[in-house]
Amino acid sequence: EQPRIATPSETNAILKRHGFKLKKSLGQNFLTNPAILSRIVAAGDVGPDDDVIEIGPGIGALTQYLAEAAHQVLALEIDERLIPVLAETLAPYPNATVVEADVLQADLATLIRDHFDGEHTLKVVANLPYYITTPILMHLIEAHLPIASYVVMMQKEVADRLVAEPNSKDYGSLSIGVQQTMDVAVAFEVKRTSFVPAPNVDSAIIKLTTREEPRAQVSDQEAFDKLVRGSFKARRKTLWNNLQNLYGKEPEIKERLTKALDAATIKPSQRAEQLSISDFARLTEALLVEGF
Ligand code: SAM
Numbered sequence: 259e260q261p262r263i264a265t266p267s268e269t270n271a272i273l274k275r276h277g278f279k280l281k282k283s284l285g286q287n288f289l290t291n292p293a294i295l296s297r298i299v300a301a302g303d304v305g306p307d308d309d310v311i312e313i314g315p316g317i318g319a320l321t322q323y324l325a326e327a328a329h330q331v332l333a334l335e336i337d338e339r340l341i342p343v344l345a346e347t348l349a350p351y352p353n354a355t356v357v358e359a360d361v362l363q364a365d366l367a368t369l370i371r372d373h374f375d376g377e378h379t380l381k382v383v384a385n386l387p388y389y390i391t392t393p394i395l396m397h398l399i400e401a402h403l404p405i406a407s408y409v410v411m412m413q414k415e416v417a418d419r420l421v422a423e424p425n426s427k428d429y430g431s432l433s434i435g436v437q438q439t440m441d442v443a444v445a446f447e448v449k450r451t452s453f454v455p456a457p458n459v460d461s462a463i464i465k466l467t468t469r470e471e472p473r474a475q476v477s478d479q480e481a482f483d484k485l486v487r488g489s490f491k492a493r494r495k496t497l498w499n500n501l502q503n504l505y506g507k508e509p510e511i512k513e514r515l516t517k518a519l520d521a522a523t524i525k526p527s528q529r530a531e532q533l534s535i536s537d538f539a540r541l542t543e544a545l546l547v548e549g550f
Contacts, residue, residue, distance in 0.1 A: 260350050264319035266290045269454055272317050276343050280455065284337055285387025288316045291452035295323045301445040301465055302383045302409035304328050309374045311405075313361045313384040313394060316340065318347040318354075320385055325351035328381075332373045334359045362390065362397055370403060380404055385411040388457065392416060392432060395466075399436065408466040409445065417444060417462035429531050430493070431486045438473050438535055440466040474539035481550070482542040489530035489538070497533070498526035505550055518544035 261268055269290050273280075280286040289295060298320065304310060304327040315321040315333035317340065324331045331354040335344065344356045355373060357364075374380065382405055386394055391412040398405070412420075421442050422428035436442060445463040450456040476482040488504035489497055501515050519526050521544040524537060533541075 260322065262292045262295075263317060263322050263347050264289050264292050264295055266454065269317065269319070272343065272347060276346075278317075278339065278343060281337065283389070285314070285389045286316065286337070287388075287453040287455060287457045289319045289385055289452060290454045291448075294448055294452050295320055297446060298383065298385075298409060298411070298463060299323045299327050301463055302381055302407065304381060304383060307378055309378040309380050311366075311370070311380070311382045311384075313382070314387050315344060315356060316385075318344050320383065321348055321354055321356075322351065324383055325354040329353065329378045330374060331355070332357065332369065334361050334364060334369075336360045361394055366398070366401055366403055379406050381406055382408040382410065384409075388413045388416075388459070395420075396435065399439065406468055408440075409463060410466070411448065411461050411463050413457070413459040414447065414462045415459065417464050420464055420466075424534050425532055427531075430490050431483075434486050434535055434538065435483070436466065439469055441469055442466050474536040476539050476542050478542065478546060481546060482538060485542050485545065486530075486538055489533070493530060495529070496526060497524070497528050497530060500530065501526075505545075514548040514550070515545075518548045518550070521547065 263269065263272065269288055304324060306329055308328045309330045310324045310328045312321055312324060312331060312333040315335050321331060321333050333354065333356045335356060335358060338358055341356060341358050348354045348356065357369065370380065382398065418428045419430060419432045420436050421444055422433040443465050445465045448461040448463065450460055489500050491500055491503065505511055505515060518541065522540040524541055
């Protein structure tokens with residue numbers, strides 16, 4: 259068996275050998291706790307029938323575990339300085355490929371087609387750079403790629419928003435955007451001391467599993483997204499208030515808004531955080547009927 263990259267001493271030796279200076283601006287907090295890495299791979303249920311995409315391999319701490327468990331691993335790393343480091347640390351793993359890329363700019367559909375045989379279950383497993391966790395997740399989900407599940411580490415505050423249910427302070431457009439098409443669960447939490455350098459927040463591993471059917475069908479996704487975002491714009495204000503700010507305050511508009519709310523059996527005095535995904539879906543359809 260190869261030595262673990264993720265022990266504190268091996269990580270420090272690799273960084274020193276390459277004269278590598280960590281960049282805070284790229285969210286470079288590397289895991290130095292092998293036990294956590296085993297648990298991440300277990301949470302992803304990664305095995306020989308799976309192909310894995312990793313975002314931000316760093317020096318390969320997690321990549322090593324993924325390569326040992328999966329069929330093929332494709333890792334996207336934005337920092338060109340890490341490419342030669344990864345070439346060295348991942349040399350024993352011919353089934354791991356590193357591509358220098360910004361995940362937010364990458365053409366993932368093409369990368370998937372070029373690197374994988376399409377005969378294995380595709381999973382994303384990553385310790386995400388925290389400064390862009392939400393954009394990365396939304397980018398991946400909205401790309402509608404054939405990804406069965408995501409096991410991703412993020413700061414606990416974002417994890418709380420992803421799993422939030424209605425009537426809680428963390429529930430909002432991010433919870434809804436993700437939960438509409440995914441089942442979301444917290445796998446486990448990770449203390450900041452498991453990283454080098456230690457970030458100033460605690461972290462959580464979240465597992466997202468693509469649902470066979472979305473939680474609520476909407477005929478116009480753009481209209482749904484607009485309604486959800488607009489409804490949470492001033493989250494302490496009523497839905498009525500937010501809807502007027504979103505669609506207009508003219509008497510004729512108010513009349514149609516009232517009709518739509520009635521048809522969807524939603525009270526204008528409610529607040530966005532009280533509405534479930536199916537409430538928002540029903541209201542979207544009613545608004546479309548009223549010409550919004
Ligand atoms: N996987 C390693 C680990 O667990 O120790 C490193 C994780 S570190 C939290 C995040 C990694 O993402 C860094 O290596 C950073 O350079 C990389 N990164 C940051 N922004 C990126 C982007 N837009 N696209 C791809 N990788 C990115």
